Amino acid sequence: MHILTAEERSYYLDKYPIDDFFSFDIDPFLEVCKFDKGEWIFQEGSFPDTLYYMIEGKAKIYMTHKNGKVSLIEYPEAPRFMGEIELLNEARYTKGVQTVTETICFSITQSCKEKLLTDVLFLRKLCVFLGEKATKITSKYTQNQAYPLENRLAAFIQLSSDQGIYKEKHTEICEYLGVSYRHLLYVLAQFCEEKILEKKKNGYHIMNRKRLSELAQEIQ
Amino acid sequence: MHILTAEERSYYLDKYPIDDFFSFDIDPFLEVCKFDKGEWIFQEGSFPDTLYYMIEGKAKIYMTHKNGKVSLIEYPEAPRFMGEIELLNEARYTKGVQTVTETICFSITQSCKEKLLTDVLFLRKLCVFLGEKATKITSKYTQNQAYPLENRLAAFIQLSSDQGIYKEKHTEICEYLGVSYRHLLYVLAQFCEEKILEKKKNGYHIMNRKRLSELAQEIQ
DNA sequence: ACAATAATGTGAGATATCTCACATTTTTCA
């Protein structure tokens, strides 16, 4: 992570105005910083003391279980807060957050914590954000346990494919969908078998959009 | 649901003071109401216009999937908010909420919505509540997919047993743990087989607390 | 350019969990 120069800073502040999140002047408490691709924003189990507002980039939120399994909990995408729960609760340790692409964040130090926690505008934004987060997580996980991978994967392919081509990293997606790598490949192979997908050099091509939709639409 | 008399109202307001949640006088906007056991507080799919703060009782939050499966998402217990997400977001439809026991709530009409959404004290409470909710749901569901029922059930029995006896309704618990009724019985039978539990008239008696702990403690 | 590392891919067998069909018991309510 490194902090951007004054020039870059004002570029981003201009591009992504954030003043209306706060009723006080946030400028003195704010830095713009850049994380490299793959860099960890929060180490799992650490106690972060910075609130980030991600403005460009994508990341992954992880947690590791006692038995060694890893859950990819969320795919946070800009724009959104990170570290907000730790701001609200003292000494709450965090999940691991790792960038997927180069990522630009506004970083807000806890030196203005008091101001933040008494700011109506900010708190309301945060409430809405947290409410949506809770709703999203709930729907992801209830789906996970109500539908077999076949349906969830179909939905995920629809979401994440680009120009009719699906080419995500299996290692990531199996963690996200909560199944083993092996099983993900099984179901992908099954989709190819059924001519829903076709595996090519540059990814899996969607051959039967209709059938894929049917499978996906079993889900809410 | 019925609204309590002035006398009962002041009894509960006295017993569970709530003034310090608000920086304005909430009294004119607040009723105390009672739900019977099994009554629905929110119908699934409806658009509630009341914020509740549950002060006594227990409930269940449900959602029904397209394929007919039902997920028991949460076991809300007093004290806590309900309907807070719908307060923040216009026209958000709700999950189903049904009481498990007789339940007493403060009900706050949306006529003071503006006041609430500009009240620092209230918003901060709400943020903390929503943050905890998100954390709790995340940990429940990541565990669900990282551990077999054997471990999760052991943990759940520890939590919900009383005086060494486990006697929850299987139909509910299988929904909560996200498995089929059949499978829940299998694993309970297995626990009996292994002499961890013993099935008696009044419930499953815990016979091997140590082994149960071991199974439960695989989970974080 | 090469070694190390990560990602991908596959087979085979095990396990966790589900579906369905049906029997019994308990609870609810008209």
Added chain:
DNA sequence: TGAAAAATGTGAGATATCTCACATTATTGT
């Protein structure tokens, strides 16, 4: 108090998913 509904219980077979061991192919760092 009797009929209906809910809860409980069980068997048998299907399916979804996992584990492990190993081979191949990309990607990365030096």
